[in-house]
Structure formats: C-alpha cells, structure tokens
Amino acid sequence: MDPIESTSNPRVKTWKKLHSRKGREKTGLFLVEGVHLIEEALKAFIHMKELVIDVDKEIPVEWKVSNVPQVFVTNKVMKEICETETPQGFVAICELPDNKNVPLERGxxxxxxxxxxxxxxxxxxxxxxxxxxxxxxxxxxxxxxxxxxxxxxxxxxxxxxxxxxxxxxxxxxxxxxxxxxxxxxxxxxxxxxxxxxxxxxxxxxxxxxxxxxxxxxxxxxxxxxxxxxxxxxxxxxxxxxxxxxxxxxx
Amino acid sequence: MDPIESTSNPRVKTWKKLHSRKGREKTGLFLVEGVHLIEEALKAFIHMKELVIDVDKEIPVEWKVSNVPQVFVTNKVMKEICETETPQGFVAICELPDNKNVPLERGxxxxxxxxxxxxxxxxxxxxxxxxxxxxxxxxxxxxxxxxxxxxxxxxxxxxxxxxxxxxxxxxxxxxxxxxxxxxxxxxxxxxxxxxxxxxxxxxxxxxxxxxxxxxxxxxxxxxxxxxxxxxxxxxxxxxxxxxxxxxxxx
CATH class of the missing domain: 3.40.1280.10 (SPOUT methyltransferase, trefoil knot domain)
Structure with missing residues (x-):
C-alpha cells in the first residue's frame, strides 16, 4: 500500500488530535513515540490499535506486532504526528489503559x-x-x-x-x-x-x-x-x- | 538614545556569539537572562558590563545598576539575543568569574x-x-x-x-x-x-x-x-x- 503522503489526510489529522488531553479523552487513545517506549508498552500489554511507520524504516524483528495493523507514512507526515524534534520513525496508537485502581490497602x-x-x-x-x-x-x-x-x-x-x-x-x-x-x-x-x-x-x-x-x-x-x-x-x-x-x- | 532595531547590528551579533562556549571563552563574557537570575548575579557581585533592556520595559527600582551601561533594544532584537521562548526583556552581559578554586582541603x-x-x-x-x-x-x-x-x-x-x-x-x-x-x-x-x-x-x-x-x-x-x-x-x-x-x- 502506498504511504500516506499528505499532512491533511484525515487519519493524520485524527492522530494529531491525540496531542491534546481533550483529544485523548474523547477517543480513549494516546500516542507512544519511539522504539524504547513502544517496547515498554508491548511488554506491559498496552493494547495497540495501529502502528504508524516511516516508510523508510524497518520494524525491529523482535516486536510481536503481527496482529497490529500497520500504516506507512512519509517522513514529512511522521514529523507532523510526532512531538519530538527528531522522530525515530515509529508511533503506536494505543488504547488508554482502563483506570487502574491504586490499591490503597497497604503499601x-x-x-x-x-x-x-x-x-x-x-x-x-x-x-x-x-x-x-x-x-x-x-x-x-x-x-x-x-x-x-x-x-x-x-x-x-x-x-x-x-x-x-x-x-x-x-x-x-x-x-x-x-x-x-x-x-x-x-x-x-x-x-x-x-x-x-x-x-x-x-x-x-x-x-x-x-x-x-x-x-x-x-x-x-x-x-x-x-x-x-x-x-x-x-x-x-x-x-x-x-x-x-x-x-x-x- | 534610540533603541537598536536591527538584528544585524554588530553589537547584537557580538551578544549572540555568547550563546556558544567558544564565544564565551574568546571574550570572557556570558549572558544572564531574566529578572530572577540577574538579581542573583547582582547579589553575588558578578561584574556586569552592560544591561540590555527591551525598550518597552522598566528596570526594577531596587536593582543597583546605576553604574552599569544600559542599552535599549526592540522586542524583535531582544528575542534574537535571548535563548528562552518568552524573554522577560532583560539580559545582562557579564564577565565570567575568575576561576574560583574549589577548596579541596576539607568539606x-x-x-x-x-x-x-x-x-x-x-x-x-x-x-x-x-x-x-x-x-x-x-x-x-x-x-x-x-x-x-x-x-x-x-x-x-x-x-x-x-x-x-x-x-x-x-x-x-x-x-x-x-x-x-x-x-x-x-x-x-x-x-x-x-x-x-x-x-x-x-x-x-x-x-x-x-x-x-x-x-x-x-x-x-x-x-x-x-x-x-x-x-x-x-x-x-x-x-x-x-x-x-x-x-x-x-
């Protein structure tokens, strides 16, 4: 499939809305940027809805994401979605975890x-x-x-x-x-x-x-x-x- | 005196060079931005060569800087000299303190x-x-x-x-x-x-x-x-x- 090239593509606009708290709360989604944090989210069984990938990058082989839909984008679009200055080329669209209760019993x-x-x-x-x-x-x-x-x-x-x-x-x-x-x-x-x-x-x-x-x-x-x-x-x-x-x- | 309006004024260029370590070491000067830090530098008797002031601001009355030459600049020039995103309107050009020896005797x-x-x-x-x-x-x-x-x-x-x-x-x-x-x-x-x-x-x-x-x-x-x-x-x-x-x- 061709990568998304336009920063005004509606999906790109939807992802960018997740930069704000309002956007996250409305959709129940949040963004995880970069190799290390995506690995930490995978280890913690955070549910990933989509993995957005810079078309010039390759997914690390050890990532168990075969069942996560992958969307390819150009470098320009990746920069638009990312909040860091030098994006690593991977952004996971994740579901906000269910309100994990803090166990105020002992501890x-x-x-x-x-x-x-x-x-x-x-x-x-x-x-x-x-x-x-x-x-x-x-x-x-x-x-x-x-x-x-x-x-x-x-x-x-x-x-x-x-x-x-x-x-x-x-x-x-x-x-x-x-x-x-x-x-x-x-x-x-x-x-x-x-x-x-x-x-x-x-x-x-x-x-x-x-x-x-x-x-x-x-x-x-x-x-x-x-x-x-x-x-x-x-x-x-x-x-x-x-x-x-x-x-x-x- | 009229404020400095041009970002290509040679004095502005000289001040901007103090953003780099090379520029500081060559001149023996460094920049102090903002009200709180300038006050701390005054209290510590750091020697101020010049005080650069946004022409729309007023110097706090309690600053004992009557013997420090004052240079007025426009807001645009101030933004060029400052490294912070929302400059407070005051930058002191200070002399690097003499190499203060750390007293490795006891302590x-x-x-x-x-x-x-x-x-x-x-x-x-x-x-x-x-x-x-x-x-x-x-x-x-x-x-x-x-x-x-x-x-x-x-x-x-x-x-x-x-x-x-x-x-x-x-x-x-x-x-x-x-x-x-x-x-x-x-x-x-x-x-x-x-x-x-x-x-x-x-x-x-x-x-x-x-x-x-x-x-x-x-x-x-x-x-x-x-x-x-x-x-x-x-x-x-x-x-x-x-x-x-x-x-x-x-």
Whole structure:
C-alpha cells in the first residue's frame, strides 16, 4: 500500500488530535513515540490499535506486532504526528489503559497535588517506580500522565505503575481508615530524616510554585521538609520527591 | 538614545556569539537572562558590563545598576539575543568569574564526569548548593556551566558555589592526600545507605548513558549504587545525585 503522503489526510489529522488531553479523552487513545517506549508498552500489554511507520524504516524483528495493523507514512507526515524534534520513525496508537485502581490497602503511595510541569511529573513517576512505590494518585490540577512529554520522561514507568486520578482529600481519608500514615511536604514541617523508614505510607508532594494545599496539609499525620543548607532557595520538586521516597522506604 | 532595531547590528551579533562556549571563552563574557537570575548575579557581585533592556520595559527600582551601561533594544532584537521562548526583556552581559578554586582541603564535594545534559547539570548544581556542598568539580566532557540552559536550571546557584574545571583523576588524587573519602557511583558498588553520613567526602557521578569512567572507579575508596526496587531501568542522574548527596551529608 502506498504511504500516506499528505499532512491533511484525515487519519493524520485524527492522530494529531491525540496531542491534546481533550483529544485523548474523547477517543480513549494516546500516542507512544519511539522504539524504547513502544517496547515498554508491548511488554506491559498496552493494547495497540495501529502502528504508524516511516516508510523508510524497518520494524525491529523482535516486536510481536503481527496482529497490529500497520500504516506507512512519509517522513514529512511522521514529523507532523510526532512531538519530538527528531522522530525515530515509529508511533503506536494505543488504547488508554482502563483506570487502574491504586490499591490503597497497604503499601507505599505517592500523591501529586497540582503538579504542572510534564517533565517533573514524568521524572517523578519514573522515580516512584524505581523506589518500588505501589501506586501514584494524581489530584486535581496535575498534568495528564498520557501527555507525550510525561510519557517520555517516565521512560516507560507509566506502563508499570498504577496511576489514578482521584480527589486527594478522599485518598487521604482512605489512608486514615486503613492506618496508612500520610506525610505532607511543607516548610512548616519537621526535618524529613527525623522520620524512620516505613512499611506503609503515603507521601504528598505539591505544585512547583505553591506546594501542597493547606487543607490537605491539615489532614496529614505529619508534614516533612528537606533542609536547605546552602544558598539555594529550594529544590526541584522531582529531586525532593526522590530524596523523600528513598528515605521513607529505607 | 534610540533603541537598536536591527538584528544585524554588530553589537547584537557580538551578544549572540555568547550563546556558544567558544564565544564565551574568546571574550570572557556570558549572558544572564531574566529578572530572577540577574538579581542573583547582582547579589553575588558578578561584574556586569552592560544591561540590555527591551525598550518597552522598566528596570526594577531596587536593582543597583546605576553604574552599569544600559542599552535599549526592540522586542524583535531582544528575542534574537535571548535563548528562552518568552524573554522577560532583560539580559545582562557579564564577565565570567575568575576561576574560583574549589577548596579541596576539607568539606563536601561533587565531581561530575562527562555529564552532557544542560538541564541535568543545572539541576545538580542547584541541588549541590541546597545540600551545602562546598564545591563542584567538572571533569572533561561535562557541559559548560555558563551555557544559558545550565544557568537557568541552576536558578542562580551557579553564582553561589565554587565550580571549577579540573582533571578528575587529579582531583581524586588531591582528596586522597587530604584524607577526604571519595565515593564513586557504579552498579557494581555497595548499597548507598550502608554508608554512614560523612563530614568530608567527594562524590563522583557520571555520564547519563555510560556512568563514571572505569579508571576513576578504580581510584575511589568505595563505589555506591541506589537499588532499583521496581521495574524502572534506572534513575535520572540529577535525582540520583540528590538522593546520594542528602544521604551522605546526613
């Protein structure tokens, strides 16, 4: 079959709509760009509806995609669909996973309150995966985890970890009922390393500028902060989250 | 005086050359973009040769820059000089600080071996500042810290901390002579949290893909690694550095 050559082809237009959250939610689909991330999605049994391939590239032989319809496009069209500057030539059109519930029974959890930078949220999901966290709850105002930049920054961890949207007050309430200690982050809190590692916990980190909402901070068991020893005004939120998660899990 | 309107004005061309390391090294100058970073540079007594101002903006009254020559430019010229997408309208042309020696006598130090991503290096310098580290040594292959992206990611910490280029083998050798324990990072190392916090140490972190060079790892007192508990393949190097620095300083 001839490759799609026109950027105004209706299928190309449909794929491009998946760059926005609205487009993803309307269709239940999202885009996965590049060799490594497509491999991670395949390993995690993410359902692929179509594989869009630059006509000048060859599919890696080890990809088990014989039952996934393949669509060939020119390099110009590929650039139009991709959000990265130098596309690798492969884009999978995938179904959004069913809302995987974060198992707030026992375990280690991370709650994100209004985090807006896709690079931060992606790096945080990757770090939570590395730290063996059991699930990430996204409160209101937190960027969509199926945003292309978030997916790339997770380096595939978005496919491994349960990630769920939920009202954070409700999530904290569930933790209280299940006796899971909840730690907020606040400059008015205690020094984080006064706390011993915990088998079960939920850690809340907040917006890049304004931090965790006061109403949430009032509901926690304890609020923590990382001391600043030098002249920096603050830590980047993804680095702060890494320090806290690795300390709390021990 | 009329603002500079042409992007081919020779002064504009000279300023643009400061986007490259070659241009900075040849002239001994670098650019500082934006209100917050210029304030940090002023506080740190960085010498400003000129302040370039968008003709439609007003200098914040609290800036003590009465003795700094001011040059007005149009918005179009400002966009040409700036590396950020939405310039704030202020760029300072600054003199590169004299090579501030990192005081490898006693204290806490961070050595960067071949780190190439400006965002990572900037975030790492900011984190080292927050952790109260006494200086950062940049080995061969590490990106220039006066690169605009690095400066922005440091959020001003580049002006607070001694940052010096040096052969890392030489730096490790000095630490040995001064009895400063040196820790490398390697997957073949010991779990980092088996190590107690230290008053004096040097930590070496390495290139995003290949890590710390083997010849350096052989010279250290001990090599450390951060365990991966989940399915992520690795941690981002700036997050790993944050976890290690805060653990080692205690």
């Amino acid at each position: 280690k959890f991370l709650f994100l309150d209004g985090l807006q930078d896709p690079g931060n949220v992606g790096a945080i999901i990757r770090t939570a995966d590395a730290a063996g966290i059991n699930g990430v709850v996204l409160g209101e105002g937190t960027v969509d985890p199926f945003n292309g930049k978030v997916i790339r920054a997770t380096q595939g961890s978005i496919f491994h970890l349960p990630v769920q949207r939920m009202d954070l007050k409700e999530a904290v309430q569930i933790c209280k009922e299940k006796n899971i200690p909840v730690f907020g982050t606040s400059l008015q809190g205690s020094t984080y390393n006064a706390i011993q590692p915990q088998d079960n916990f939920a850690l809340i980190v907040g917006n890049e500028g304004s931090g965790v909402e006061d109403t949430l901070l009032e509901m926690t068991d304890q609020n923590l902060y990382i001391p600043i020893h030098g002249k920096a005004e603050s830590l980047n939120v993804s680095i702060a989250t890494g320090i806290l998660l690795y300390h709390l899990r021990g | 806490k130090f961070l050595f960067l071996d071949g780190l190439q991503d400006p965002g990572n290096v900037g975030a790492i310098i900011r984190t080292a500042d927050a952790a109260g580290i006494n200086g950062v040594v940049l080995g061969e292959g590490t990106v220039d810290p006066f690169n605009g992206k690095v400066i922005r990611a440091t959020q001003g910490s580049i002006f607070h901390l001694p940052v010096q280029r040096m052969d890392l083998k030489e730096a490790v050798q000095i630490c040995k002579e001064k009895n400063i324990p040196v820790f490398g990072t390697s997957l073949q190392g010991s779990t980092y949290n088996a190590i107690q916090p230290q008053d004096n140490f040097a930590l070496i972190v390495g290139n995003e893909g290949s890590g710390v060079e083997d010849t350096l790892l052989e010279m250290t007192d001990q090599n450390l690694y951060i365990p991966i508990h989940g399915k992520a393949e690795s941690l981002n190097v700036s997050i790993a550095t944050g976890i290690l620095l805060y653990h080692l300083r205690g």
